[in-house]
Amino acid sequence: MKAFLIRRFGLLLITLFGLTVVVFAVSHIAPGDPARLAAGPDANQEQIELIRKEFGLDQPLPVQYVTYLGGLLRGDFGRSIRTRHEVRQDIRDFLPATLELVFFAMLLAVVFGITFGILAAVYRDTWGDHVLRLVSIGGVAVPMFWLALMLQLLFGLWLNLVPSGGRIALTMSPPTRLTGFFLVDSLLTWNWPAFRSALAHILLPALVLSAPSLAAVTRMMRADMLDTISREFVINARACGLPERLIVAKYVLKNALIPTLTLIGLRYGWMLGGTVLVETVFDWPGIGLYAVQSSVSSDFLPVMAVTLVIGLNFALANLLVDMLYGVLDPRVRQT
Amino acid sequence: MSSAAGTWWVRFREERQSQFHEWQRSAYAVFRNPLSVVGLAIVGGFLLVAAFGPGLAPYPEDAAGATHLDRKLTAPSAAHWFGTDEVGCDIFSRVILGTRLTLRISLIVVGVAILVGVPLGIMAGYAGGWLGELIMRITDVFLAVPGLILAIAIVASLGPGITNAMIALSLVWWPGYVRLVQGKAMAIRQEFFIEAARCVGSSRWRIAFGEVLPNCASPILVKASMDMGLAILGAAGLGFIGIGAQPPTPEWGAMISAGRNYLPDRWWYATFPGAAIFLTVLGWNLLGDGLRDVLDPRSRL
Numbered sequence: 001m002k003a004f005l006i007r008r009f010g011l012l013l014i015t016l017f018g019l020t021v022v023v024f025a026v027s028h029i030a031p032g033d034p035a036r037l038a039a040g041p042d043a044n045q046e047q048i049e050l051i052r053k054e055f056g057l058d059q060p061l062p063v064q065y066v067t068y069l070g071g072l073l074r075g076d077f078g079r080s081i082r083t084r085h086e087v088r089q090d091i092r093d094f095l096p097a098t099l100e101l102v103f104f105a106m107l108l109a110v111v112f113g114i115t116f117g118i119l120a121a122v123y124r125d126t127w128g129d130h131v132l133r134l135v136s137i138g139g140v141a142v143p144m145f146w147l148a149l150m151l152q153l154l155f156g157l158w159l160n161l162v163p164s165g166g167r168i169a170l171t172m173s174p175p176t177r178l179t180g181f182f183l184v185d186s187l188l189t190w191n192w193p194a195f196r197s198a199l200a201h202i203l204l205p206a207l208v209l210s211a212p213s214l215a216a217v218t219r220m221m222r223a224d225m226l227d228t229i230s231r232e233f234v235i236n237a238r239a240c241g242l243p244e245r246l247i248v249a250k251y252v253l254k255n256a257l258i259p260t261l262t263l264i265g266l267r268y269g270w271m272l273g274g275t276v277l278v279e280t281v282f283d284w285p286g287i288g289l290y291a292v293q294s295s296v297s298s299d300f301l302p303v304m305a306v307t308l309v310i311g312l313n314f315a316l317a318n319l320l321v322d323m324l325y326g327v328l329d330p331r332v333r334q335t
Numbered sequence: 336m337s338s339a340a341g342t343w344w345v346r347f348r349e350e351r352q353s354q355f356h357e358w359q360r361s362a363y364a365v366f367r368n369p370l371s372v373v374g375l376a377i378v379g380g381f382l383l384v385a386a387f388g389p390g391l392a393p394y395p396e397d398a399a400g401a402t403h404l405d406r407k408l409t410a411p412s413a414a415h416w417f418g419t420d421e422v423g424c425d426i427f428s429r430v431i432l433g434t435r436l437t438l439r440i441s442l443i444v445v446g447v448a449i450l451v452g453v454p455l456g457i458m459a460g461y462a463g464g465w466l467g468e469l470i471m472r473i474t475d476v477f478l479a480v481p482g483l484i485l486a487i488a489i490v491a492s493l494g495p496g497i498t499n500a501m502i503a504l505s506l507v508w509w510p511g512y513v514r515l516v517q518g519k520a521m522a523i524r525q526e527f528f529i530e531a532a533r534c535v536g537s538s539r540w541r542i543a544f545g546e547v548l549p550n551c552a553s554p555i556l557v558k559a560s561m562d563m564g565l566a567i568l569g570a571a572g573l574g575f576i577g578i579g580a581q582p583p584t585p586e587w588g589a590m591i592s593a594g595r596n597y598l599p600d601r602w603w604y605a606t607f608p609g610a611a612i613f614l615t616v617l618g619w620n621l622l623g624d625g626l627r628d629v630l631d632p633r634s635r636l
Contacts, residue, residue: 011475018476026485027492137370137624141617143568145575146591146609149598157599273481280576281595291484292576295491303491311480 008322012315019311020072024065027300055081077305082297087305090290095309096180097167098279098286102271104183104202105210109271110264113214117221117260122248124226132218139215144274148208148281155204162200165283169197205282209274213267220263224256231255258329265321269314364629371625377618385438388431397424398432400583408601418603420593422583426604429585430611436586437615440501441566445559447505452512453548453555459513460520461543470513477510483572490578497586500579504569508562515558519551553630560623564616571612587612 035052043051052058055078056067071078077087116136120129156164167182168174175186175194183202186195228234229252237247275288283289287306294302348355365371389395403423411418417426455474459467477485482504489503523529524547532542573579574588582589587608594604 014472015475015479018472019479022476022485023488026489029492137620138613138617141564141613141620143571143575143588143591143609143612143616145572145588146605146612149591149595149605149609153599153602269481273483276483276487276576277572291487292578295487296495296577298491298494300488300491303488307480307484307488310484314481315479 005319005323008319012319016308016312016315019308020069021065023304023307024068027304028061028064051081055079072308077308078301080294080299080302082294082299087302090302091287091305091309094285094287094290097284098272098275098288099313100181100183101202101205101209101275101278101284101286102268103181105206105213105271106264106268108206109210109213109217109267112210113217114221114257114260116214116218118225118248118253120218120222121225121229124222129222132222136215136218139211142211144208144212145277145281147211148205148278151204151208152281162204163197164204165201165281167198167201167285168194169201172197205278205284208281209271209278212274213271216263216267217260220260221256224259225252228252228256254328258325261321261324261328265318268317269310272310272313361629365625368625368628370621371628374618374621374623374625377614378622381434381438381615381618384431385435388435392425392428392431394425394428395432397428398583398585408597408604410601411603417607418601420590420604421597424583426590426607429590430587430608433585433587433590433608433611434615436497436580436584437567437570437612440497440504440570441563443501444504444508444566444570445562448508448512448562449555449559452509453516453551455509456513456516457520457543457547457551460517461524461547462539463521463524467517471517474510474513474517477507478514482507483569486569486573487576487578490573495578495581497574497580497584500570500573503573504566508566511562512555512558515554516551519554520547523547523550557623557627557630560619560626564619564623567612567616567619 035048035055035057049058056064059067068078075088077091079086080090116132120132123129152164155161163169172194175182175191175198176189178185178188182198183195186192186198229248234247234252237251238244275284275286276292277288278284279286279288280292287309291303291306294300294306365375384391392398394401401422401424403419405423406415406419407421407423409415409419409423415425415427417430420426420429455470459470459474485507486500486503489506490499493499493502529542529546532546537545570579571586571588571591574586574590575592577589577592580586580589582593590608591605594601594606594608597604
């Protein structure tokens, strides 16, 4: 297991290095001139040259790459050509909002997905199972940004049950920053009004972001439960007279969770990608919205930074899943 | 001429009789599953609308940026089933005419992905060695970031527009096929019939594309059907955030993005294009699910 993890970690480093190459190459295939874009339509040649020098765009490509990579190793993502902000600072400001949203959505997807999956398997072929299946087939096909708009329209604008955008009420100051997660920070500082407001704001975006994953986890869990329930060791346990509840909770569930775990790891990365759409609809001030706003104005460095941060996050999540395998499945530990 | 073509067809059928029986059995199994039939019907309807869109749309000129300011933002009615937008164009006509565009985008994205990904996957899985290792490492790099994010990065660099969005989606879509085909090809490599082909002196290329490829066809077909839906979602997503198709192109995602500004009062503007996306993607997914149950039952989910 240890050797396996070391190999996995080595591959992770190679992949991340490759990602910097791809992202850098992508940002330099552009036919347009970023310096000209940043200087604005009225700039003369001299001003454009000045900007080109300022951002190092006058250097040959390999030199630019090495400079960029050197910066990355020091945690420096460069500066936005649009706002002149340090990208590192922007990421630090926006990343917690995205992670809070993704963690909350993942919690919903895992808790409800596994519960629904178990219920659908235990009560299979009842009307409840059929309803769950139909909903989960629909859940994978629905365009997330459209679902977001429709729920925002229904619950936010028409019924006025929840706020339709933002992270916290505009009239309220955010809780003292400890982790950057509003829900956690407001709890730690006993700031109940802020906690309630943050919870009301996160509900809809998290629900939308989790919907396709919730559907996928439900389907996977149901299929794996049914697969496990018909195995010999379950029949044996039944023959020994163990109560059905114990069989499902202790033996079937643990075995059925293993493939679902892989799916959850994959879904984490997928959700990070989905934040781009959900944050756009709900004005959620995270890195997804930041990437969209930067990409519309061809501001590469923030987009590159967001791509790399998401890649790193995703890679670490998959490493974590591989480690959890060892906990859940003793057979993996030996290899 | 026709009789020559006829004999060719009869000979072809005779030579491949067992395959034809297999196909018939598969088709029968697909038609027995009600959800697959629903999927097939939706996809069929989608293709028909894409083919005959200009004839079906009540106001075909509204797709190309016509303006009728006298009837802007009117609610759904008998004359305008889905209402009208901010320049008075009929949203129903624009949704119908957007079908062809959506079909073209998804076909190109999935087509390029298959053309690039499948040969690379066969090379990586069947040939293996350092070349296979290299292909898989590069594939891993592309799979390390969600496709939508990488596509946004590419469009940010190329500039917004429908062509660039298509290029970006094609560039991020192929790695999934490499993964799929590589795994399949590695498994097939051990089979006896590959050994047999090698014994009778078939070349590596002939084995790779004559023996390994046909045996990967089922999972590729299933994935392609699923991916048609996902590519539609991807293109609409890029259109929605403003870096895909630009107005007045009748692209569903861009229409939702424009309609968003008129919520909550003009709800029809964003609602109907989204419903079109949902229905179309649902059709491709149901069809893909049905095909998988029939062609590739072991790899469910």
